[in-house]
Amino acid sequence: MTDPAAPAVPPASTTAAAPEATSAHPAVNLDTVVRAAGDPDREQPWADLGLKTDEYDRIREILGRRPTSSELAMYSVMWSEHCSYKSSKVHLKQFSEIPQETRAGKMLAGIGENAGVIDIGQGYAVTFKVESHNHPSYVEPHQGAATGIGGIVRDILAMGARPVAVMDPLRFGPLDAPDTHRVLPGIVEGVGHYGNCLGLPNIGGEAVFDPTYLGNPLVNALCVGVLRHEDLHLAKASGVGNQVILYGARTGGDGIGGVSVLASETFDADGPAKRPSVQVGDPFMEKLLIECTLELFAAGVVAGIQDLGGAGLSCATSELASAGDGGMHVDLEKVLLRDSTLAPEEILMSESQERMMAVVEPDDVAAFLAICAKWEVEATVVGEVTDTGRLEIDWHGERVVDVPPRSVAHDGPTYERPFARPDWQDALQADGAEALPRPAGGDELRATLLRLVASPNLADKSWITDQYDRYVRGNTVLAQPADSGMVRVDEETHLGVAVSTDCNGRFAKLDPYAGAQLALVESYRNVATGGAVPMAISDCLNFGSPEDPAVMWQFAEACRGLKDACIELEIPVTGGNVSLYNQTGETAILPTPVVAVLGVIEDVRRRTPSGFEAAGETVVLLGETREELSGSEWAHVVHGHLGGRPPVVDLAAEKALGALLVDLVGVATSAHDLSDGGLAQALAETTFHRGVGVSVGLDAVHADPFVALFAESAARVLVTVPAEGVNELLARATAYGVPVAAIGRTGGDAIVVDGQFEIAVDEARTAWAATLPAALG
């Protein structure tokens, strides 16, 4: 595919420095450490760089002088909200109270590394992480989304893993809003083009529409990587004399200030004027970087490694140096540039994509450069590990940075932001959807099902997912629209992993504590329906401005909810990402704590499909249905209503249900989670799978047929079992303490609800499939 925004020509030369391409001359008026000491009162643009008064004062205190302009650049990007988590870390630290182990044992790497790593048995480990790229994707949808994929893939790669799959939880404004038609196609094309060009299957995700995302779409990206235990690599610069090598794409002017300007300030009306801060992705270079890096790992020539993402060289040098045992010296003029006019400050702040930094023993440098040459990836020695304990950066022999690396990477400010339960929360919770007028009688229930199945959040998403390659690498066992994405890890033993991402922001608005837990249990359930054992989570916490105490309360409650649920479900948080300032003017997005759960399945050939496979099987509902309609898709679509309390969270019930689902592998012929849209939507989706119809009765579900069909109670799954397996299934469900009811039978070509209505599967599917194409073309 041709992408007019991407560089037109691959790099021609292969290794080492091409002198004419680096900055050939020292800058006039270079702000050096010597000059800073002799010129203490010089005015500095710290406010324009996003620093607050007390933060600038703190930098002066650390250095005992004013910072040079290069140092100011580094501190400003590294102390930004995006990099320093300064508003969120007081709440995030409670995740470390969760035991740092999975069912398979201690985590191999946890929070604080580029991505957490867990043992999945047979000598394999898996790393996965979900991150946000929200603000860049609003400014420039294609490149913003594309570079979001690129960034998370490099995080996974930097752990020593081969990236094997991606997923993309996306959130947009209303489907019929004009700006959605600008933002959505570009974001989908960006995710698709970048991921497709990397050869990574896209195995699932979400596409959710809500008015609060209109001026602030959410683009979250998840990547899963697989490695052997012995291949684990960490980001640290140790061993005095080891060489520091920058490799991959050249450094350009793109993304300068992206972190501090874009990720840490709320959009004003003039948002698009920030276009130059968004980076431009080159997926071809990233593909070369992946293969080159994996070959470097295999050759044993990498002592430490870090990807370059937000904050670019400022982040990589300071984090590598502070995680090591000494210091680091860098000659910045050796960095290969796309634009020879860049100043040292700009080189340090540049967020040019597709770059990695490795620490290499001197004897391995030649082999390292040879492998880079094979893959036509440019690489340059830019510095070395020292014993000074300082991060020292020179520009043509003059020192422009001399800082304690930890002070840049880890000693950023910590805010105890005020938070308070908003005064409108009580009124919101008092306004339950249970009081709204309901459809009555078969005809109205039938019309409601058809309306909901065609509503944007419940409709077929293949307009989006058909733009993603889900087959490449040949290991995709389940992909969208299945409950979870599942990939085979080993072709001989059939070991595999499953991942799902979920969040209902409306539930989180009604009760952020319960809403975050509902996101977690839905994802947990989705992994278990396929037959995988849930092992660990990664989260992407998307919220509004932390300067708003109500938003900060939502964030604190969501973190507390996740922590409590993780402890109860015995799964650790392996890492994740926080995205704040997601709001337009005074309007914050729905609190959106996206939770990704990763599970392990011993034999992917035995996974449970998500839809009806054959006629004549018994349909069984697991779990209890309550009159829970607040925050539901029905209330949203039919009444435009949001109020009340979200469905009850019963962690013990979720845990028992999850264990039962894993135990039903080989017994159940299909399993599908009940969530958005309730039983009605589940019946529709399971029949769409192979066109096998169904006939059910609602008496055993709930006394009110409407509640039975449209309530969104948690801890429920629809399963099928052949006639001869019914007793076995009932016995096992009872043994696990899971409420169970046989409600019908598969077969025919319609969805038949006894005594209420009948809809041909084709009619429902036509309505379901038409919505996105009609809106988006």
Place this chain on the structure above:
Amino acid sequence: MKVGVVTFPGSLDDVDAQRAVRIGGNEAVALWHGDADLQGVDAVVLPGGFSYGDYLRCGAISRFSPVMGEVVAAAGAGLPVLGICNGFQILCESHLLPGALIRNDHRKFACRDQRLRIEDTTTAWTSSYVAGSEVTVVLKNGEGAFVADEATLDQIEAEGRVVARYLGGNPNGSLRDIAGVRNEAGNVVGLMPHPEHAVETLTGPGTDGLGFFTSLAVWAGVAERTFA
């Protein structure tokens, strides 16, 4: 038989093609774009992907790689060559096959399960099939619309060189629903869809694509047709 699979910078489905070659009963040999050496293989697959990022016309840079000099020479001498997706584009750029592949008419990348009719079973890569077989394989491309001038299209139709045609809707605007073509001799085949993703029921829409990888033995006269 030994089947080489070439890896270009940006090749993506090379591991998949190697797996399909093995499942098809052959030995897969990894070939590198920079080596002018076919390592004595009996056939070559040019896999899918985005070689050189497809920033220039798809396949326009890869055709100049050292390995392609060998492939073109060997194809002229009868070596079976299969180009899939990006590989098809490279074969067209190398003038081993007629026509060209341009951007999909709907301007979007498309990934879906695609029905095809196998029209020509005389080639090295389709001998396992019975003419007229309808198969389902994976389709995934952004620049998959096959085009040629009318005279060329008439000629390849008259010579029976359309190897496979799309059924159930043209996914990309290919002229005359053409999904794959062959050269005059039948040893070189280009195919836009991906049979290598339809060789295991677990990971694809079925096993209908396997015939492309079992055909070599049939073509060489050492095995029977396996696909009806």
